[in-house]
Amino acid sequence: xxxxxxxxxxxxxxxxxxxxxxxxxxxxxxxxxxxxxxxxxxxxxxxxxxxxxxxxxxxxxxxxxxxxxxxxxxxxxxxxxxxxxxxxxxxxxxxxxxxxxxxxxxxxxxxxxxxxxxxxxxxxxxxxxxxxxxxxxxxxxxxxxxxxxxxxxxxxxxxxxxxxxxxxxxxxxxxxxxxxxxxxxxxxxxxxxxxxxxxxxxxxxxxxxxxxxxxxxxxxxxxxxxxxxxxxxxxxxxxxxxxxxxxxxxxxxxxxxxxxxxxxxxxxxxxxxxxxxxxxxxxxxxxxxxxxxxxxxxxxxxxxxxxxxxxxxxxxxxxxxxxxxxxxxxxxxxxxxxxxxxxxxxxxxxxxxxxxxxxxxxxxxxxxxxxxxxxxxxxxxxxxxxxxxxxxxxxxxxxxxxxxxxxxxxxxxxxxxxxxxxxxxxxxxxxxxxxxxxx
Numbered sequence: 001x002x003x004x005x006x007x008x009x010x011x012x013x014x015x016x017x018x019x020x021x022x023x024x025x026x027x028x029x030x031x032x033x034x035x036x037x038x039x040x041x042x043x044x045x046x047x048x049x050x051x052x053x054x055x056x057x058x059x060x061x062x063x064x065x066x067x068x069x070x071x072x073x074x075x076x077x078x079x080x081x082x083x084x085x086x087x088x089x090x091x092x093x094x095x096x097x098x099x100x101x102x103x104x105x106x107x108x109x110x111x112x113x114x115x116x117x118x119x120x121x122x123x124x125x126x127x128x129x130x131x132x133x134x135x136x137x138x139x140x141x142x143x144x145x146x147x148x149x150x151x152x153x154x155x156x157x158x159x160x161x162x163x164x165x166x167x168x169x170x171x172x173x174x175x176x177x178x179x180x181x182x183x184x185x186x187x188x189x190x191x192x193x194x195x196x197x198x199x200x201x202x203x204x205x206x207x208x209x210x211x212x213x214x215x216x217x218x219x220x221x222x223x224x225x226x227x228x229x230x231x232x233x234x235x236x237x238x239x240x241x242x243x244x245x246x247x248x249x250x251x252x253x254x255x256x257x258x259x260x261x262x263x264x265x266x267x268x269x270x271x272x273x274x275x276x277x278x279x280x281x282x283x284x285x286x287x288x289x290x291x292x293x294x295x296x297x298x299x300x301x302x303x304x305x306x307x308x309x310x311x312x313x314x315x316x317x318x319x320x321x322x323x324x325x326x327x328x329x330x331x332x333x334x335x336x337x338x339x340x341x342x343x344x345x346x347x348x349x350x351x352x353x354x355x356x357x358x359x360x361x362x363x364x365x366x367x368x369x370x371x372x373x374x375x376x377x378x379x380x381x382x383x384x385x386x387x388x389x390x391x392x393x394x395x396x397x398x399x400x401x402x403x404x405x406x407x408x409x410x411x412x413x414x415x416x417x418x419x420x421x422x423x424x425x426x427x428x429x430x431x432x433x434x435x436x437x438x439x
Contacts, residue, residue, distance in 0.1 A: 003040050004316040010036050011307065024296065026303025033307040041314045051309015053302055055268060056393055059117060060298050062272030064400045066252065067121035068289035069278050071403065075249040076125040081240055083126060091130050092200035095137055098123040099144035099188055103181075105261070107148030111155050112350075112384075113393040114260045114267045115145045118253075121401040128403040135413050136195035138398035140188055142388040147184035150177045150380060156350075160380050163358050169365060169372045179377040179433060183385060183425070245282045252278060294400035296407060301396045308347045317344055330369045334434050337361055338382040338426035345382075346389035346418055353383045374438030381433075382426040389418030 010032050018025035033051070037043040070076045087093040098119055105115035120141050127137040150157040152173040164171040192198070242250075252274040259265040279286035311317055327333045337357055345353045357379050365372050387394040390411050395418060402410050 002319075003314060004319040006040050007036050007311050007314055007316050011311070014307070024299055024303075026298075026300035029300075029303035029307040033303075033310045036307075037310045037313075041310065043310065043313060047313055048306070048310060051306045051313065053305040053309075055266065056305065056396070057298060057302055058266070058268030058272065059113065059393070060268070060301065060396060060400050061293055062268040062270070062275065063117045063121065063397065064293045065289055066256070066271040066275040066278075067125075067401065068292035069275055069286050070121070070249050070253070071125065071292075072289055073243070073245040073249060073282065073285040075246045075253075076122065076403075077129075078240065078242065078246055078250075079122050079125070083122070090201075091132070092197065094123075094126055094130075095132070095140040095192060095197060095200075098137065099140045099147070102141050102144035103148030105148070106145045106154055106156075107151040108153065108261075110261050111267075112145045112149050112387065113397065116141055116394045116397045117267045117271070118257055118260070119145075120397050124398065124401040125403050128405070132200065133195040134398075134402045134405050134410055135417060136191060136197060138395075138402070138414070139191045139195075139388055139417065142394045142398060143184040143188045143191070143385070145394060146384045146387060147181045147188070149384060150180040152177060156354075156380070156384065160354055160358070160376065163354065164372075164376055167359055167362050169358075169362065169376065171376070172373045175373055175438070176377050176380060179429075180381050180384070183381050183429060187385065187421070187425070245278070245285055248281065249278060294407070297390075297396060297400045297411070300411070301391060304347060304391050308344075331435065334361070334370055334375055334378070335427065335430040338378050338430050338434075339422075341379055341383040342386045342422045342426045345384065345392065346386045346422055347391045350384045350387060350392070354380055357383065369437075370434060371437040374433040374436065377438070378426075378429040378433040381429045385425050386418055386421050388414065388421060390414040391418075 014025065014028045014032050017023060018028055033048055037048040067076065070079075083094060083097070084091070087097060102115045102119045105118065106112050110118075120138065123137045123141050124134055126132070127134050148154065150160065152158075152161070154177075157173065157177060160176060161171055161173055256267070256270055256274060259270045260267050275286075275289070279289065327336070341353050341357045358376060361375055361379065365375060386392065388398070389395045390399045395414055399407065399411055399414060
């Protein structure tokens with residue numbers, strides 16, 4: 001049995017054990033990385049540790065730390081109320097506001113994880129406040145980010161179009177952008193319907209949502225119907241009051257956006273720096289914030305991605321891609337490449353996967369039996385639409401940002417949803433974009 005096949009089987013075992021036993025998947029993955037790396041691939045410790053996602057670790061810790069402070073001092077409550085007023089109390093519109101917001105951020109140049117890091121904590125806080133499904137809200141944020149992610153001036157779009165130009169393939173920047181936008185928009189619409197979005201307009205969104213608008217008891221303007229009279233008014237007035245700590249936190253969030261979008265600074269390092277400054281000035285609000293960092297999520301994500309790094313170092317990913325490319329049946333090879341891109345990207349860098357798969361598709365694209373524009377778009381969409389997986393950066397940020405949820409249950413929901421996306425979307429985009437021979 002080849003080392004590559006052994007490494008894949010070990011990954012399957014890790015998933016099975018973590019699913020059936022109460023063992024953190026990240027801890028299992030670290031053990032697997034050590035065992036496979038040392039015993040099967042003969043890698044030294046430094047090489048194994050090279051796969052540790054240090055930047056993602058800092059992003060997860062920094063963002064969850066900053067927003068833990070924001071929750072502690074009431075800033076997230078203030079943002080929730082501000083969002084409600086923005087849409088005039090219509091909770092049903094909030095998931096779509098989050099979709100559009102993240103899409104706009106990535107379309108104008110934000111890296112997808114940076115946009116999600118900015119929007120997800122606010123969106124998930126709103127979901128917890130009004131009883132909206134966290135899976136619905138998280139999916140809307142991630143699919144929004146990916147919907148705008150391939151505009152001609154976006155990071156993803158620039159990278160893919162650059163690869164296409166380098167490989168001397170026919171390209172169409174607008175077609176790439178629209179393919180990603182419409183696929184993610186369609187998925188968001190399906191998720192919205194399946195996970196309770198329509199109920200939000202009928203008062204099924206949880207806590208006191210009335211006829212689909214946020215009840216006046218939320219804004220403190222009609223406390224007689226709230227059930228506890230002046231108590232609601234007092235709490236609401238407190239939530240809407242801008243204290244110095246809240247003003248400083250809001251300024252910090254704006255600075256985070258500016259630093260990431262305008263100056264291309266790292267979202268993790270920036271957010272943790274801002275969090276430390278807030279903690280130093282208002283220690284009473286920040287005392288428990290470190291304990292609210294999503295450490296369990298950090299362990300899971302970092303462990304699994306370290307093992308994926310071992311697979312990459314061993315050549316397992318390249319081995320699987322080249323095996324598909326040698327099939328000799330272009331349409332079959334095309335759909336398999338889409339699936340490989342989706343599966344691997346659910347655990348690894350979407351950009352890295354696109355950079356590897358598009359060149360692998362060049363040999364059979366050169367045969368002229370498959371349109372290059374459709375194939376490139378299908379690979380790009382397949383490799384990014386699965387970023388809602390809890391093992392991807394975006395999915396991990398959603399998981400870490402969820403408030404007042406059973407994280408293990410939410411983790412399983414995201415993993416199941418990600419699995420469905422992996423199973424369905426590559427086949428659909430292959431059928432729509434590749435089979436007709438676009439480009």
